[in-house]
Each structure stands twice: as C-alpha cells, then as structure tokens.
Amino acid sequence: MAVTGPGNAGRIELPENVVVSRLDELANWCRKNSLWPMPFATACCGIELMATGASKHDLARFGAEVFRFSPRQCDLMIVAGRVVMKMLPVLQRIWQQMHEPKWCISMGACASTGGVFDTYAVVQGIDRFIPVDMYVPGCPPRPEQLIQAIIDLQDKIQREGTITGREFDTAGRQLRKRALVEADELLVIDAARNPNVQRQLSAAARRS
Amino acid sequence: MPHTTPPVDDVLAAITERFGPLESTVFRDQTSLVVPEPQSLELLGFLKSRGFDLLVDVTCVDYLEYRGAKHRYGLVYLLASTTTNQRLTVRVYVDDPVSAAEAGPTVRSVVGLWQAANWLEREVWDLFGIRFAGHPDLRRLVMPEEFTAHPLRKDYPLQGRGERHNFPVITRDHS
Numbered sequence: 001m002a003v004t005g006p007g008n009a010g011r012i013e014l015p016e017n018v019v020v021s022r023l024d025e026l027a028n029w030c031r032k033n034s035l036w037p038m039p040f041a042t043a044c045c046g047i048e049l050m051a052t053g054a055s056k057h058d059l060a061r062f063g064a065e066v067f068r069f070s071p072r073q074c075d076l077m078i079v080a081g082r083v084v085m086k087m088l089p090v091l092q093r094i095w096q097q098m099h100e101p102k103w104c105i106s107m108g109a110c111a112s113t114g115g116v117f118d119t120y121a122v123v124q125g126i127d128r129f130i131p132v133d134m135y136v137p138g139c140p141p142r143p144e145q146l147i148q149a150i151i152d153l154q155d156k157i158q159r160e161g162t163i164t165g166r167e168f169d170t171a172g173r174q175l176r177k178r179a180l181v182e183a184d185e186l187l188v189i190d191a192a193r194n195p196n197v198q199r200q201l202s203a204a205a206r207r208s
Numbered sequence: 209m210p211h212t213t214p215p216v217d218d219v220l221a222a223i224t225e226r227f228g229p230l231e232s233t234v235f236r237d238q239t240s241l242v243v244p245e246p247q248s249l250e251l252l253g254f255l256k257s258r259g260f261d262l263l264v265d266v267t268c269v270d271y272l273e274y275r276g277a278k279h280r281y282g283l284v285y286l287l288a289s290t291t292t293n294q295r296l297t298v299r300v301y302v303d304d305p306v307s308a309a310e311a312g313p314t315v316r317s318v319v320g321l322w323q324a325a326n327w328l329e330r331e332v333w334d335l336f337g338i339r340f341a342g343h344p345d346l347r348r349l350v351m352p353e354e355f356t357a358h359p360l361r362k363d364y365p366l367q368g369r370g371e372r373h374n375f376p377v378i379t380r381d382h383s
Binding site: 085086088089092095096118119120121122123124128129130131168169170171 | 351352359364365366367368369371372373375376377378379380381
C-alpha cells in the first residue's frame with residue numbers, strides 16, 4: 001500500500017485481496033444470498049412452490065437452499081395459497097415466531113388479494129394483517145415468476161437493508177398524527193387562564 | 209357394460225307395508241323417498257335393519273328463495289348397502305320453528321344408527337343451523353368455534369358480515 005505521485009494525489013493503492021465496503025452492504029449481501037424460505041403453502045400455489053424448489057426451476061441456485069419448516073430457522077416466509085380466517089391466527093403466530101430480519105412474499109392471487117374467492121371465510125389479502133414485501137401475481141404463478149420475485153426481493157434487501165435491522169423500525173418514521181387545525185389556544189387547556197378567550201369574553205360582555 | 213345399481217323395489221315394498229305409502233321419485237335409477245319428520249328416525253332405523261349399513265352423507269338444502277317451495281329446509285340422507293349395492297335417498301323436510309326467528313329446527317340425530325353421522329350432522333349444524341337432538345357433541349366443524357352465523361343459509365351474504373377481517377393487524381415494528 002503506497003501513496004502514489006502527483007497524478008493520484010490522496011488516492012491509496014489497495015492490493016488485490018482487500019475490499020472496502022460498508023458493514024450494511026456486507027450484511028445485505030450475506031443475507032440476500034442465503035434467504036431460507038418458510039413455506040406457508042396452504043393451497044394450489046404450494047404445488048408451484050414445490051415445483052420451484054425442485055430440480056427444473058431450482059430455487060437453491062439463489063441461496064434458498066433449505067425449505068425449513070420451523071419458523072425459528074427461516075427468514076423468508078412465502079405464503080402460497082389462500083388463507084382462510086381460521087388459518088389467519090396461525091399465520092400470525094408463525095410470522096411472530098420468525099426471527100428478524102425477516103421478509104414475506106405473498107405468492108399468488110389468493111394470498112395477495114383473496115383471488116377468486118371473495119367469500120365469507122377467505123381473507124382478502126394477507127397484507128391486511130401481515131407486513132408483506134413482495135407480491136407475486138398469478139393463479140398460480142409460474143416458477144419463473146416466483147424466482148423473479150426472489151430476485152427482486154434480493155435487490156430490495158441489498159438496497160434497503162441494514163445490519164441492525166433499522167429499516168424494520170417503522171414506528172419512528174411514521175408521521176405523528178396532528179390535528180387539522182393547530183391553534184395557540186389549544187395549548188392552554190384552562191380557558192380561564194387563556195388570554196385570548198378572556199379577551200373575547202370581555203369584548204362580548206362589553207358589547208352586550 | 210355400464211354399471212347400474214340394483215333396484216330397490218323390494219325395500220320400497222317393505223317400507224310401504226310398514227309405514228304406509230310415502231312420496232317417492234325416481235330419476236335415472238336413483239330413488240328418493242320423502243318422509244315426514246315424526247317418522248324419520250323410525251324409517252332410517254328400519255332401513256338400517258334392511259341392510260343399508262353405509263350412511264354416505266347427511267346434507268341439507270335451503271329452499272328460502274325457491275319458487276313453489278313448501279318447506280324451508282330439506283334434509284337429505286344418502287344411504288347405501290354394501291351387501292346388495294343398493295342406494296337410496298331419504299328426504300326430510302323441516303321448517304324454522306314459529307317461536308324463535310334465529311334458532312333453527314330440531315330433528316333427531318342418527319348417530320345411534322351410523323357413527324359416521326357424528327361429523328356429518330356437525331357440519332349441517334355448523335352451516336345450516338339445524339339442531340340434532342341426541343347428538344353427543346354438537347359443535348362447529350368447518351367454521352371457527354367463535355363464529356356465530358350459519359353461512360350456507362340463503363339469507364347469509366356471500367361475503368359474510370365482516371367476520372373474515374376481524375383480526376388484529378401486525379405491523380413491521382410489532383413483529
């Protein structure tokens with residue numbers, strides 16, 4: 001490592017085996033390339049999920065090597081299939097049992113919006129009750145579509161991820177709810193001590 | 209050679225001898241009997257003793273918006289005999305009781321005759337609201353336990369009354 005001459009003032013020559021990066025990017029690269037899916041397959045999309053994991057459209061190429069069926073060991077939940085209202089508390093419990101950082105793919109029309117089943121028992125989209133990162137349209141989506149969703153999710157993780165998971169801390173980023181009209185009078189709760197109110201009351205008394 | 213079920217004429221003759229003439233229809237070698245509710249349990253017991261040892265299904269039809277219907281619910285018992293291969297359908301028409309608008313009708317359970325009726329009658333109770341007197345464990349089968357309505361009745365809307373979205377929302381920072 002040597003500081004070179006006047007043409008490259010201030011630039012440091014690195015040997016070939018040294019990489020400079022940010023910790024966030026490094027962590028994102030590790031996480032995106034080893035997404036372990038938790039297959040929450042309830043219906044027909046589950047078959048396509050299995051097909052995506054099989055040998056012809058191999059999901060293991062993208063790091064999703066093991067389909068762990070324990071939520072404690074996964075970081076990507078793929079909800080494949082319609083979710084009925086009897087199943088939704090189970091889905092929420094599985095989601096809560098996964099460790100952070102975790103992401104969710106809603107695969108197929110039924111998981112995204114309820115699909116063709118607009119009935120009394122089917123939840124019209126799991127994103128009403130679970131935070132979802134990727135939606136895959138289709139009934140069922142082809143394996144290539146699911147792979148595209150995984151690739152897009154990998155891009156999202158690389159772009160937006162942090163090593164500590166700060167991007168999941170959404171409460172701090174949400175706008176504080178404010179009243180439509182903010183008036184100075186509202187800061188003084190006691191009307192008797194509010195000078196504006198006193199002024200208006202005395203003016204009204206003088207007028208009457 | 210097409211498969212046809214053997215005729216049930218002998219069974220019908222025995223029934224007519226014992227219970228009097230009952231309304232029956234035949235459609236493409238499927239015979240269906242209508243029996244009024246006070247005699248239904250006796251008739252089904254009699255059919256079981258005649259060799260109809262398989263209760264294929266217990267289901268129901270809601271005739272609330274059907275033109276020309278005389279009763280609201282048509283209970284359907286599908287019976288089959290594993291020894292003689294005969295099949296028979298028994299229909300029992302019931303109505304809502306006059307006193308209570310929300311509660312459904314009550315019929316006697318056939319669990320004593322066929323054990324399969326346990327879950328089949330639970331399903332009919334769950335989806336139609338027909339009570340089965342004498343059922344050992346009458347509770348909901350397919351809908352969640354805390355569900356209150358009976359969804360397959362004709363006066364229940366297809367999209368439900370909001371039960372499907374009555375759950376807590378989990379956001380990113382909760383989980």
